[in-house]
Amino acid sequence: MLRFIGQRLWQMIPILFGVSLGTFVFNQALPGDPARLLAGPDATLEDVQAMRARLGLDQPWPVRYVIFVRGALAGDFGRSYRTREPVGPIISHYVQPTLVLSLASTVLAVVLGMGVGVLQAVRRNSLGDYVSTVGSVLGVSTPSFFLGLLLIYLFAVDLHWFPTGGTTAGLRSLVLPSVTLGVGAAAAIARFTRSSLLEVLGEDFVRTARAKGVREPWVLARHSLRNALIPVLTLVGLQFGFVLSGAIIVETVFTYPGLGWLLIQSISFRDYPVLTAEILLFALEFLLINLVVDLLYAALDPRVSYA
Amino acid sequence: MIMTRRMLVLLVVLCTAAWALAPARLPAGAQAPRTITVGLYADAISLDPEDSNDNLSLGVEREVYDGLLGFDSDMKAIPQLATSWEASPDAKVFTFHLRPNVKFQDGTPLDAEAVKVNFDRARDAAHKLKKYNLYEMIQSIDVVNPTTVRFTLKQPFGAMLFNFAHPSSRVLSPALIKQGEDAIARHPVGSGPFRFVSWAPGQQIVLERNPNFWQSGEPKVDRLVIRFVTEDASRVALLLSGEAQYIYPVPGVQLEAVSRAQGVEVPKRWSIFAGGIAMNTQHAPFNILQVRQALNYAVDKNAMIKAVLAGTARPMEAPMAPGDASYPGPVQKGGWPYDLAKAKALLNEAGFAHGFRTVLWSTNRTESVRMIEFIQQQLAQVGVQVQTTPMEVGTLSALQYKPLKENQLQMILVGWSPSTGDADWALRPNFASESWPPVLFNLAFYKNPQVDALIRAALSTADQRKRTAAYAEADRLIWNDTPWIWAQNTQILSAMRNTVKGMFTLGDGIVDLRNAELIGH
Amino acid sequence: MRRRTAVAGGVITAVFLLAMLGGSWISPYSPAAVDYNHTLTPPSPTHPFGTDDFGRDILSRLIAATRYSLGMGLVATCLGALLGSAWGIAAAFYGRQFDNISMRVVDIILAFPGFLLAIAIAAALGPGLWNVILAVGLYSIPTFARLVRGPALSAMAQEFVMAARALGARSSRIMARHLFPVALPSMLVLASLRIGTAILIASSLSFLGLGVQPPTPEWGAMLATARDFLGVAPQLVLAPGLTISVAVLGFNLLGDGIRDALDPRLRD
Secondary structure: OHHHHHHHHHHHHHHHHHHHHHHHHHHHHOOOOHHHHHHOOOOOHHHHHHHHHHHOOOOOHHHHHHHHHHHHHOOOOOEOOOOOOEHHHHHHHHHHHHHHHHHHHHHHHHHHHHHHHHHHHHOOOOHHHHHHHHHHHHHHOOOHHHHHHHHHHHHHHHOOOOOOOOOOOOHHHHHHHHHHHHHHHHHHHHHHHHHHHHHHHOOHHHHHHHHOOOOHHHHHHHHHHHHHHHHHHHHHHHHHHHHHHHHHHHHHHOOOOOHHHHHHHHHHOOOHHHHHHHHHHHHHHHHHHHHHHHHHHHHHOOOOOOO | OHHHHHHHHHHHHHHHHHHHHOOOOOOOOOOOOOEEEEEEOOOOOOOOHHHOOOHHHHHHHHHHOOEOEEEOOOOOEEEOOEEEEEEOOOOOEEEEEEOOOOEOOOOOEOOHHHHHHHHHHHOOHHHOOOOHHHOOOEEEEEEEEOOEEEEEEOOOOOOHHHHHHOOOOEOOOHHHHHHOHHHHHHOOOOOOOEEEEEEEOOOEEEEEEOOOOOOOOOOOOOEEEEEEOOOHHHHHHHHHOOOOOEEOOOOHHHHHHHHHOOOEEOOEEEOOOEEEEEEOOOOOOOOOHHHHHHHHHHOOHHHHHHHHHOOOEEEOOOOOOOOOEOOOOOOOOOOOOOOHHHHHHHHHHOOOOOOOEEEEEEEOOHHHHHHHHHHHHHHHOOOOEEEEEEEOHHHHHHHHOOOHHHOOOOEEEEEEOOOOOEHHHHHHHHHOHHHOOOOOOOOOOOOOHHHHHHHHHHHOOOOHHHHHHHHHHHHHHHHHHOOEEEOEEEEEEOEEEOOEEOOEEOOOOOEEOOOOEEOOO | OHHHHHHHHHHHHHHHHHHHHHHHHHOOOOOOOOOOOOOOOOOOOOOOOOEOOOOOEHHHHHHHHHHHHHHHHHHHHHHHHHHHHHHHHHHHHHOHHHHHHHHHHHHHHHHOOHHHHHHHHHHHHOOOHHHHHHHHHHHHHHHHHHHHHHHHHHHHOOHHHHHHHHOOOOHHHHHHHHHHHHHHHHHHHHHHHHHHHHHHHHHHHHHOOOOOOOOOOOHHHHHHHOHHHOOOOHHHHHHHHHHHHHHHHHHHHHHHHHHHHHOHHHOO
């Protein structure tokens, strides 16, 4: 087990190198000149060239990549083109809000999604199943910026319950964005929990247990849920990743200063140093989540082993 | 028993949640600081005025800093740190007399030496500051006495006073300049009505009252909170929910709904923004004058203003906006007329009786997209089939600034607002042949030697009458050459709760909160 | 009950497919016909969903948009499902290094935020209908691969696959005959959700200005450009928003029905 974890962590190093190189190529493929964008529409060609020199863009990208790698290995990711600040502090400033938002919405999604999913599977074909299925489908099919705007109008403008955005109102600031972000994931998890559990409930060992006279709640808890959780876990892992990229839109709608918001800013300003560091961070985060998911997978399904 | 215990736990959880979610209350009896919250559309980038070219950063700097000259609410240059000034007739020597006994927020005295230190930094090419081009023509700066400073230029530059009134031309504390670029960009220290407190990137900038401000009795509020809200609808919601007392901009389509709201006013003010569609005059068929004129006749500007801009604009009547300094007056009252018969006749004359196909670029902002969709509908009436191509800003800027040989541009939605507020910077970047991409913004690749000569002539004198006369002639020539479809001059739309006053957004789109005031305090 | 929802899903899907194929015959007006004197009118008998900011009939635009929105969703999902499942099954079947490497590649692709990938593709090719399809389709591949690999991996350890291998069946036969059916239910469930997701991702691309170009009507683009009108003319926002929801609802209910039919153990 430990060997497996060590191996996977070891494998991350070439992946991260691959991602950083990919990001540099992506930056290169992205049309647009950071110097021109920063110098502004007022700028003459001379100003733009001065800006290019100031940003170090007068060097070819392979040279810049080598400089980047050398710096990154020493923990220095350069300075933002846009604000001239060092990248490290910028990223760490934006990480926390996004982490809080992602966790809040994932917890919401898992609790709500699994709860509804299990109820649906147990009370299969009841009116409740029917209504909540339609409800979860609506949840999964509403564009998040549409939902976000509706929530803002209803709960912030009309009812004044929550602020329209930002993070200045503490916990209350977190409610609308995490609901917006979590609803889609919750619906997906509910659907998946339901179908996965139904499948397991149809399996032989469950029938055997029932035939042996094991009581229904016990069948559910001991025999079915554990097996049904396996594909659901994969989905939760995927959904957490989805939540991270969904944060791009939700953070924009709610002006929530997190990584998603920063990403849009750094793309529109072609702020390569920030963009590169951020993509590397996203990549690392995702690799770690997947590792955890795989480990849980092995822990829950004895047929899968990484020994 | 178990049930009751469960209920208890539930109750505790609910109470904790309610407490956590309840709005914070001030302890009774505490004197609340007079605070005004403002919602703007983007985060600031740097608070170094000479290194700022975005309206948001310039707006924050306006509250913290003073310039030698400033703008009043109509963008007329007014005295700020300089109480009076003289310009030599050849527009080469400019002398300023400073307001005595002014101190920076850190206690450093503001004198002629401090002014010299500032502009020496700004005109030093080695710093590579963004607004370097405003000062590069300065030959030398002399401290005549502690309250008098003299600038000598390398060559005549008639628009120089406007460069000193430019929002970037602010005066920084020399002590701050000594601390270096990082400090200047993040912790501004000036002599203005508000001093800098904090900046949470992506969220807000907080300023507080400068108790030693040179204008007695000002400012009238203790705290200014400037919040950044990118999404239009969220920003409007910020005002309607009462979280902010002033927002800018209000999207045109929301105007009616916002003005219907209780306790909200919607002040309108004409911008110095000139909007149109540039046609590549070096590219067939736009190299034919009749084609360009025909397209101008084919677009109903008033219908466009009504349909796309909710009536918050007026047709352009000259190649520059009426709010620009040295504006010589309209070339054609009411704008270029809408006349489909004439448009068809002109196209026929040019050999395009059945129209042609072309491509129209713009940014992907929703308003721009709606605008080019409208142009597409209008030009279809005369058989011109337009493929609309909205692009992300960075992509568009990469394509539009290519030199003529590589440039694919046929038509492009353009807008220009001269940062100096003066006619020179309204015409030169857009219509002088020296400004063809990649140098500047002449996206029509327009070239008329007479126009070039007139723009140069207007720069070589400080005599406002002569300058205005030159611009009148240049305006007339450009208008009739029609490098653009002359479209609209928009209004600046902001919204304000009726509990506050004194805040506005200038014609160039930069906010001015220096006189912000809470009514009843 | 189940069967009834499946039928309802089928009916909804059929209606949308009909609108997609025969849009121009059903549509009450031309989707491009402007009328500047009747802009932003609320729903009425002549215009059931009202008119937009250029006075165009919203219902007609929604119908015309079906072709693009649905077509995009279908094509992109098929692309992602086929390639992704093949990849996932192959990974499970060949196992070891191939599984390891391909799952790490999946990780790398998934590690990029989806919109970033879409932006990259749009940047390289320029925005437009086919590029959106490509962006959404490519984005779906790793999701399918990862999801399908799970059940396929479990099946690899089961007797019938072991038996088939022992009997010397060809690899392609084992994958197609034994692993594919095991993976099919999860693939279908995901695909039914994914058509909706594809439409949603396309609308998010429009929100960021990278979607289908106007005046091509597309639900997501209509919703994105109308967002400023929410407080002013709600029908402009609600009509495409609800259309998306109903369409996705239909596909999901139908997908459930197909799933029940394919999996005999669940038959009531």
